[in-house]
Amino acid sequence: MLELVFTRRFCMAHRLLSGESERCALPHGHNEYVRVTLRPTNPVRLDGTQNMVVPFHRAKGTWHDFVDNSLDHAFQLGEGDPLLSWFRAHEPERAARIIVTPGDPTTELMACLMMAKLNAFLHADGDILTCAEIVLEETPTNTVRYAGDPLLMLPAPRPPHECWWRRADMSISDS
Numbered sequence: 001m002l003e004l005v006f007t008r009r010f011c012m013a014h015r016l017l018s019g020e021s022e023r024c025a026l027p028h029g030h031n032e033y034v035r036v037t038l039r040p041t042n043p044v045r046l047d048g049t050q051n052m053v054v055p056f057h058r059a060k061g062t063w064h065d066f067v068d069n070s071l072d073h074a075f076q077l078g079e080g081d082p083l084l085s086w087f088r089a090h091e092p093e094r095a096a097r098i099i100v101t102p103g104d105p106t107t108e109l110m111a112c113l114m115m116a117k118l119n120a121f122l123h124a125d126g127d128i129l130t131c132a133e134i135v136l137e138e139t140p141t142n143t144v145r146y147a148g149d150p151l152l153m154l155p156a157p158r159p160p161h162e163c164w165w166r167r168a169d170m171s172i173s174d175s
């Protein structure tokens with residue numbers, strides 16, 4: 001099976017309120033790497049001329065735009081986090097740069113949300129490719145990997161069209 005594999009780096013900050021770790025409940029940041037593996041939905045033989053599954057820029061362009069302009073330097077907060085209400089009340093323009101997640105923004109959750117978003121982009125581009133695997137390296141020593149359908153792993157708090165990770169746009173929250 002021919003696969004296309006792309007890696008991108010981004011900075012993020014988050015905090016985890018529901019876990020056992022007190023230090024993770026204070027806002028802190030990581031420089032993360034996300035690696036995605038894309039597979040042709042209907043694999044065919046290389047044509048002997050162009051010999052491409054899809055041009056790289058088409059396969060990764062929208063995804064990297066999302067990583068660079070929506071994920072990079074964004075603050076990730078669970079939708080019940082009181083910091084979210086604070087930003088919406090006092091710094092509404094910055095609140096728009098907050099990634100709002102269903103529950104704590106753990107690496108597991110973010111990996112599945114990001115994979116679902118990528119699949120929404122790929123679906124909107126004709127379903128030529130599907131994301132088969134995502135690897136999200138939170139730190140050099142902590143990595144989450146998922147292969148399969150991310151929708152099977154994700155909470156389903158609202159109808160699909162009200163969940164930003166199901167929409168093929170640059171959104172990172174639902175108002």
Ligand SMILES: Nc1nc2c(c(=O)[nH]1)N=C([C@H](O)[C@H](O)COP(=O)(O)OP(=O)(O)OP(=O)(O)O)CN2
Nearest residue numbers: 016019021024028105106107108138139140141142
């Ligand atoms: N299952 C998960 N557990 C934890 C997550 C997570 O996303 N999923 N996240 C964190 C925190 O973000 C924390 O900042 C990183 O974890 P930690 O192991 O404390 O990071 P270190 O850099 O200290 O790792 P060492 O290799 O042990 O130095 C916590 N748990």
